[in-house]
Amino acid sequence: MHQLVAVSVIFMASRALGKGFGDKLVPFAADTNPTCQTISGRECVFPFQYNGNEYYECTHDDSKNGAAWCPTKVDKYGKAISTSHEACDPSVCNVKEACLTESGPDKGNSCKFPFTFNGKTYHSCARWEWDDNDYGKYWCSTRVDKNNVHVNNRGFYGFCGFCDNPACGCGAGACNTITLDDTVNVDDFDIRNIGNFDV
Template identity: 30%
Template sequence: MAPRLGLFLIWAGAPVFLQLHPVNGEFLIQRREQGLLLSGPPCAFPFTYRRKIYYKCTSVNSEREWCSLDEDYVGRWKICRKGDYAKCVFPFIYGNKSYQTCTKTGSVTKRYWCSLSPNFDEDRAWKYC
């Protein structure tokens, strides 16, 4: 069990002791080692921010990548972490053909990629697999 911490204050001449919630440092250290900090709610992909649709985390107006927690951004957001990035959407349409898995087709670097929306031809949103 984690130790309890408290604050001893003198307020209006009367001693007051405020007890703080316990902190589990082992949990935080373990989560950091996994590359994750408390994940919180998931990103809402795709999301709309200033009339533009985002299919993945963005650094628009920020030094770090972030995502909206709502499909239409209303001020709720978080910094993207390892598990927050957009997932591939299968099946997806590319070149009027349906793909069920990642593909090298159309890749200049010959790396596998996938669409982040059901129709790459319309949305042009993608990532490497």
């Protein structure tokens, strides 16, 4: 009898929260980070969908002030409701440092690593090889598809600036020109960056 009452209470609670449809109980995954809150104390909703990507933690994507954010509400498809975006409280949320673009068509958005472009996968900012005013700068994709392939020809990229942010993958000199006078610490070298720097 106690089990039947418990199941009924769970079913009624799930319907009240919008988790039940019709006469069926729709199973839902437990929040992967139940204590993550916004700076105003509202609970973040994870996972959530935003611009075609799924997130299980706070993101810097399209941040207006550079702070990581999360939604406090999602629609029935799990998409973040734009009016519910709030800055995450880094004291209770797992907020990773992000590589934000400093210039280019998608300035201020976060780089999506790894990203694949023209059949090559990048784990850090890549050298801009096209002969124009941006030649020699380092860039990254700001939108990828479900296979981490850069969404091309839509302006979803930006330039990584001077790459003084380790989140840009530049800790081993990937975005800097290395001269013969520079010393590289082997412990800091990331094997994925081979071929991404000048000697």
